[in-house]
Amino acid sequence: MYDYIIIGAGIIGTCIARELSRFDVKVLVVDKEPDVANHQTIANSAIIHSGHDPHEQTLKAKLCVEGNALFDVLEQELDIPVLRTGGMIVAIGDAQERVLEGLYQRALTNQVKEASLISGDEARMREPKLSKQITKALLVPTTKVTYPWEVAFACMENAIHNGAELRLNHAVTGIVRQAHGFTVTFNGKTHVQTRQIISAAGVFSDQIAAMIEDQPLYRITPRKGEYFVLDRKVKGFINHVIYPVPNEKGKGVLLVPQVHGNLLVGPTSVFIDDHEDLSSTAAGLAQVRRDAMKLADDIPFDKTIRTFAGIRATSTHEDFFIAESKEVEGFYHVAGIDSPGLTAAPAIARHLIRLIRDKHTLVEKPGFDPRRKKPHAFHRLSDDEKAVLIAKDPRHGNLVCKCEKITETEIIAAIHGPLGADTIKGIKKRARAGSGLCQGGYCEGAVLKLIARERGLTLEKVNYYHPDTPILVKETKVTS
Ligand SMILES: Cc1cc2nc3c(=O)[nH]c(=O)nc-3n(C[C@H](O)[C@H](O)[C@H](O)COP(=O)(O)OP(=O)(O)OC[C@H]3O[C@@H](n4cnc5c(N)ncnc54)[C@H](O)[C@@H]3O)c2cc1C
Structure with a gap:
């Protein structure tokens, strides 16, 4: 019991x-x-x-x-x-500035520390890529x-x-x-x-x-949000979380620097019936682009590495x-x-x-x-520290995911870790192998072989994620 x-x-x-x-x-x-x-x-x-x-x-x-x-x-x-990025909620014109002032009062009532109002020019001094249309901003330094x-x-x-x-x-x-x-x-x-x-x-x-x-x-009324994920090469394009003033649908489309250097752009806010509809749509992504372009100039959408959607558990x-x-x-x-x-x-x-x-x-x-x-990320160690580890165990020197610089030992650690994993996506979630520019195009096969070797499985038994989602079904070329 x-x-x-x-x-x-x-x-x-x-x-x-x-x-x-x-x-x-x-x-x-x-x-x-x-x-x-x-x-x-x-x-x-x-x-x-x-x-x-x-x-x-x-x-x-x-x-x-x-x-x-x-x-x-x-x-x-x-x-x-x-x-620790800090956040900026940005307003364009008088009507939005009035909403922003209300939001500032709300921040004070909610006991948000260090919130302050700044001019559009001050906002652009902190974030040069912000749109020239922005006239005022609410700075919330505790956002992370x-x-x-x-x-x-x-x-x-x-x-x-x-x-x-x-x-x-x-x-x-x-x-x-x-x-x-x-x-x-x-x-x-x-x-x-x-x-x-x-x-x-x-x-x-x-x-x-x-x-x-x-x-x-x-009752839960699921609300979907769609995003673009930009490659970590865009790191530094924006350093704060940038919010528009909120509207009746929620916080709006945001620019969000991520901990690994990527930039997230989204989400939309659309009520849906299906609790598991995680599809990205042309209309949703177009909406994200349109709204994001009001926040900043020249957002590098050409560095998009993937899109995704999430579903909020909004309730009545x-x-x-x-x-x-x-x-x-x-x-x-x-x-x-x-x-x-x-x-x-x-x-x-x-x-x-x-x-x-x-x-x-x-x-x-x-x-x-x-x-x-x-465990420490291998690619963040100094050259001397890396050399010591590779001398002890050469698998530290085998770079499996070239985009995110993830080594064989890090993947093995993910497979046998406290919440061990035996699927491609399980490894991606733990070790980030497959999270970079090629989205697993180059490393997925190597990860699959490592899972099979470490777990004693045949290659066809390794799933992408859910039960019965194998990547390989049978051999198509036989060497005699
Ligand atoms: C698009 C979007 C953007 C958001 N952005 C932010 C943000 O920036 N900051 C922020 O603070 N919050 C944000 N949120 C909200 C935040 O993500 C959620 O509030 C939080 O993740 C909720 O966690 P949870 O554990 O309640 O739900 P979930 O992560 O959904 O977990 C619920 C779990 O219950 C399991 N489950 C359901 N039914 C059963 C069953 N019958 N048997 C067994 N298991 C079951 C599911 O499999 C699931 O794993 C966002 C949400 C979305 C969708």
Whole structure:
């Protein structure tokens, strides 16, 4: 019998797992996907927002500002990448300037630190590529950028290190209330008992709620966002996160420098019916281009290396919905977690623990270790350090992904790491092999062979990501 089953291994489920692993409780995290961080947590803008945008007095405002500060703690404890860019919200003309002034007041009310209004010229002194049309800007220096799925990996690894368990490819298909807890059914066949359930199922939260409640208090209305990813050769084109003034659809199309040097341009904001429609569309991308060109001149779209889309778990409740079910004791909703959910994630986890502690005793574990260390990226070492490593193990000298400079040893470390991987995309998420200009065109075959060798698989058994997605099917050339 578990004390807590957490449904969903996105940034929210993994942060909650880490917080719960501070206490003497038995925790299981489950996800229907083959990997951690596969939905919203892998397809977003990666911004740790300052908290200037959410409406005053909302959970979004409070937990965004709190979460922004907690990312500094996570950086120290979990060795996650954080790029301190600062943010600028830019206005063009009188009407937008009035919106900007309202936003400045909101930033002050939300207790965003160091927010200030500057002229268009001052904004261009800081960011010379900004459009000449821009007349005023709100500067929010606490805005930063991270690598979202690495944060989720780090939280999950640390939670496991402190006793939590993880089961992937485990879709929750049924929940039944019992006298002292719940029976949870996975994939329609296996059953596990737990005292409490925490649902952090992203765009599927309302489907999970409907398994146990007669009248769920919210519905998810999925909202899609499309992006361009520009090659890291454009590093320095823009150094702040650039936002337009927000509109009724949200924060608008942004320019976002990424931790590895790429530039993200997007997203759109379109309500859709399909909870899993991650397609890029000509219309969506054209909209991104049009809107982005109002922010800066000469955006190097010719350096695009890929496009992608993410789906926000926007809910009819509008604010984050974090509460114990009114109908079913012991079932906790952590739902409607759209933007700024990545920023707020560590604060959401703490907020939930406070709710739980209002009713239950949680006893702290004396041996809790908050630290997780990740291996150094080989290409960031000095020539002398590299030479020492290569002398010890020549596999350090075998550059597999030439674009991102990822070595054989880094791929082996990803395959056998704490959240090991045996798929092409799993390696890409952990080691970045295939994330560069050629998008895996040159290294995918080599990665596939390494996975097969290290896991003792035949080449045809190596999947791209999900079960039954092999890259190779059979040999077509036979040497005699
Ligand atoms: C386009 C876009 C841009 C964004 N930009 C930002 C940003 O810049 N900054 C910011 O702070 N926030 C941003 N967000 C919001 C942020 O990404 C999300 O709030 C955050 O990732 C939510 O994490 P989650 O763990 O709740 O959801 P998810 O990452 O979606 O995780 C939910 C998990 O539940 C699992 N699951 C669902 N149903 C089941 C089931 N039946 N059984 C088992 N598992 C199940 C899913 O497989 C999934 O892995 C953005 C979101 C989008 C889509």
